[in-house]
Amino acid sequence: MTNLYEQLVRPLLFFLEPEAAHHFTIASLRRASRFGPALRVLKQFAPPSKPKTLFGLNFPNPIGLAAGLDKNGVALPAWAALGFGFIEIGTVTAMEQPGNPKPRIFRLPAQQAVINRLGFNNEGADAIAKRLSSLRASGRWPAVPVGVNIGKSRTTPLERAADDYLYSFRLLRDFADYITLNVSSPNTPGLRGLQEPAALSRLLHAIGSEPGTMAKPVVVKISPDLTPVELEAVLAVCEENEVAGIIATNTTLDHSSIPPELDEEGGLSGTPLREKSTALVRSIAANAKIPVIASGGICDAKSAREKFDAGAQLLQLYTGFVYRGPRLLREIMQAI
Numbered sequence: 102m103t104n105l106y107e108q109l110v111r112p113l114l115f116f117l118e119p120e121a122a123h124h125f126t127i128a129s130l131r132r133a134s135r136f137g138p139a140l141r142v143l144k145q146f147a148p149p150s151k152p153k154t155l156f157g158l159n160f161p162n163p164i165g166l167a168a169g170l171d172k173n174g175v176a177l178p179a180w181a182a183l184g185f186g187f188i189e190i191g192t193v194t195a196m197e198q199p200g201n202p203k204p205r206i207f208r209l210p211a212q213q214a215v216i217n218r219l220g221f222n223n224e225g226a227d228a229i230a231k232r233l234s235s236l237r238a239s240g241r242w243p244a245v246p247v248g249v250n251i252g253k254s255r256t257t258p259l260e261r262a263a264d265d266y267l268y269s270f271r272l273l274r275d276f277a278d279y280i281t282l283n284v285s286s287p288n289t290p291g292l293r294g295l296q297e298p299a300a301l302s303r304l305l306h307a308i309g310s311e312p313g314t315m316a317k318p319v320v321v322k323i324s325p326d327l328t329p330v331e332l333e334a335v336l337a338v339c340e341e342n343e344v345a346g347i348i349a350t351n352t353t354l355d356h357s358s359i360p361p362e363l364d365e366e367g368g369l370s371g372t373p374l375r376e377k378s379t380a381l382v383r384s385i386a387a388n389a390k391i392p393v394i395a396s397g398g399i400c401d402a403k404s405a406r407e408k409f410d411a412g413a414q415l416l417q418l419y420t421g422f423v424y425r426g427p428r429l430l431r432e433i434m435q436a437i
């Protein structure tokens with residue numbers, strides 16, 4: 102039973118082109134989300150709870166779903182039934198957008214990695230706010246914290262980035278237990294420039310000046326490719342603006358561990374990202390008081406423990422979950 106995903110489901114999914122497999126999975130979980138008996142089946146895979154409180158929120162366990170798997174927030178009940186201790190949807194942008202041309206997701210099974218250059222394909226803040234509103238009204242809202250990850254629309258110039266984030270923030274904050282400002286995806290030109298101190302300050306100030314923001318934890322998701330000096334500057338700006346947490350990290354543009362014949366343009370995730378990402382977690386925990394949510398290369402119990410040992414408070418899974426399935430959650434929970 103525990104090997105069902107790796108032995109049966111994954112071979113079938115990996116038979117499909119990566120984005121087709123992704124759509125099939127999301128469509129299945131979306132259907133399951135509306136069907137009580139299906140949710141009860143998924144719950145059989147859920148690990149026992151291990152509660153944790155952070156920035157005023159109660160997490161049934163510290164293992165969350167990373168942004169990008171459910172960009173449009175269509176399967177919240179199913180993720181909770183599978184046992185995730187929190188769910189981050191998005192990245193959501195102010196405007197609906199198609200993302201980059203396909204193909205744009207590439208599996209590297211031997212490396213336990215993925216390269217993607219999706220470019221924030223999503224239905225846009227208005228449509229997603231509407232969906233979250235009907236889920237709330239339906240009574241099927243999950244009993245775990247939900248984060249909404251927001252980013253900049255591709256066509257909005259960088260100088261107007263704060264307005265773009267604000268648009269999504271205003272529409273989505275009431276549905277979110279916390280909001281993530283994504284300033285680190287490598288597939289939207291110029292986005293990572295928002296990590297520069299002046300730009301980040303402007304963005305955090307704009308969000309922080311919104312009425313009601315104080316009650317909503319705002320976290321910043323950073324790139325693993327920041328130099329130590331850049332990281333120090335990001336942390337100083339985040340502390341100054343009372344950011345509730347840092348997600349370390351997004352995908353990397355460092356493809357040095359990937360054989361050239363397998364390489365593709367885009368952000369690299371999974372095992373090759375692990376060490377670099379953990380180094381940032383360690384550095385933040387040692388130099389700042391801001392809690393860290395670790396994301397990057399968590400593919401087994403050992404890599405999960407490594408993140409906690411480095412000082413992480415919570416973890417998020419993406420690529421490891423694609424390769425290992427729901428069993429990964431159990432395995433980590435048994436080991437921590």
Ligand SMILES: Cc1cc2nc3c(=O)[nH]c(=O)nc-3n(C[C@H](O)[C@H](O)[C@H](O)COP(=O)(O)O)c2cc1C
Nearest residue numbers: 167168169191192217351370371396397398419420
């Ligand atoms: C296909 C794919 C799409 C992603 N989309 C997003 C996204 O929209 N927003 C975001 O903040 N991170 C996104 N990520 C990054 C993940 O949330 C995660 O931070 C990163 O992949 C590192 O974790 P991992 O090694 O466990 O995958 C994406 C990752 C992948 C593989």
